[in-house]
Amino acid sequence: VLSLLIGALGDGRLIGMTAGTKAPTARERARAQITREIKDEARRQLVAGGAQQLSLRAVARELGMVSSALYRYFPSRDDLLTALIIDAYDSLGAATETAVAKVRGARAGWRACCHAVRGWALAHPQEYALIYGSPVPGYQAPQTTVAPAGRVPVVIGSLLSDVPPGPPQPLPGLVTSQSQVVAEVIAPGAAPWVVARAMIAWTQLFGMVSFELFGQLVGSADPADDFFGFAVEQMADLIGLPG
């Protein structure tokens, strides 16, 4: 995911890119509006039954349209799914960026990041499952999803400039070079062992949220609020965040 960000950053796909110098015509506004309504209704069905329950016919029915009309907006069911995936990554990314921007200091930023991710996931469980759950069989995510998927890693990377590198830590095998590649994209100048530890924390953060959301914690660390808070501090220590 991350290495592909390099290209995406370069050609401006990370920025909104709405473009269009002309003012939108009525038709264009209507089209944008209906596109939004289709996605909203599709999201509602996602909440009700998960990704594979998403049905173009049902969406059309709910909107009072005929099913074939949707093909004016999305060439196929998979394209609608892709749009939802991109929206989900962007929504999570924006929520995280906003939360982190509100606080000062790397450790506070890490806490804000973790709680933003968890909060968003609990508020949008099916959208979370769509992007971090088991892959939808037969669906291949296109390149367009790469940049939005990188927003949370970019936020985490931005916290690493405050981490004192400390003494060099030996890293096994490919980990050094992989960490360097990641560092170039999200945390230029950070020591590879710091980046490697941050990557572990990154997987752990989402592992935890997934475990809670997918019901694996029921009967042990449930409710998970305090357990999550505890883990966030452990991860901060692991990364070496000051504060």
Place this chain on the structure above:
Amino acid sequence: VLSLLIGALGDGRLIGMTAGTKAPTARERARAQITREIKDEARRQLVAGGAQQLSLRAVARELGMVSSALYRYFPSRDDLLTALIIDAYDSLGAATETAVAKVRGARAGWRACCHAVRGWALAHPQEYALIYGSPVPGYQAPQTTVAPAGRVPVVIGSLLSDVPPGPPQPLPGLVTSQSQVVAEVIAPGAAPWVVARAMIAWTQLFGMVSFELFGQLVGSADPADDFFGFAVEQMADLIGLPG
């Protein structure tokens, strides 16, 4: 999951419970055989297309039976799914137990446990997704799955008796009591802060495996072998495993 283990341990559901004092008749043997064939074919379809692609008609077709015949073996599609879930938990549990039994020492045991879980997951990705991926919408796992699901946690718990408790570590809010409940089931006598850290490592282990399997590491820590090995050591340190 874990707290329910208490009951399950009590009534013997954790042990095989094949029972039946009489020798099996030819009919019984045939029935067991065909039940096995149905599950094997269903697993094959799982590999091909994921849980929601599992179709009774397709399974029957492949076995040269008529679809209604399957109802002699499983009262519904959901019951077949449940059987596959239980088999998956048991297969993962057995693989982990075997791997850990082969080594001596808690840290070596932890390493063996982690690599067994990852190895099994890579070898059986769809079965892994079935039990640790996003829940199948509309499917509610019955109590029968609880005991098999507890086998890996039990293995992890067995490693904790070798962990020196060290100075008491403050735990926030509910974490103390939750850790004590878990300790009673899988690690009697272990200090709550040790158990709490082990629970974090447990979520992290599966978080990592899920990230790798579900494609989130592509472009950063991929191939993940070395990264995984590095993380395993970090987790061992977190738990406080000697060695």
Place this chain on the structure above:
DNA sequence: TGTACATCAGTGAACGCGCGTTCACTGATGTAC
């Protein structure tokens, strides 16, 4: 050991359902002169 009856595996047809996608069409909105 042989017979009469009960149990159970598997058949084949049917019910009723929803799905994604295509296609020729009508009618409204936009554009160029």
Place this chain on the structure above:
DNA sequence: TGTACATCAGTGAACGCGCGTTCACTGATGTAC
């Protein structure tokens, strides 16, 4: 400003598909006497 043509949104019917589950049935296997 007015007209002629191009673009595009939405319709309605149809294609072809696969699914889970039920039900009355045939015929083989097991059991009790």
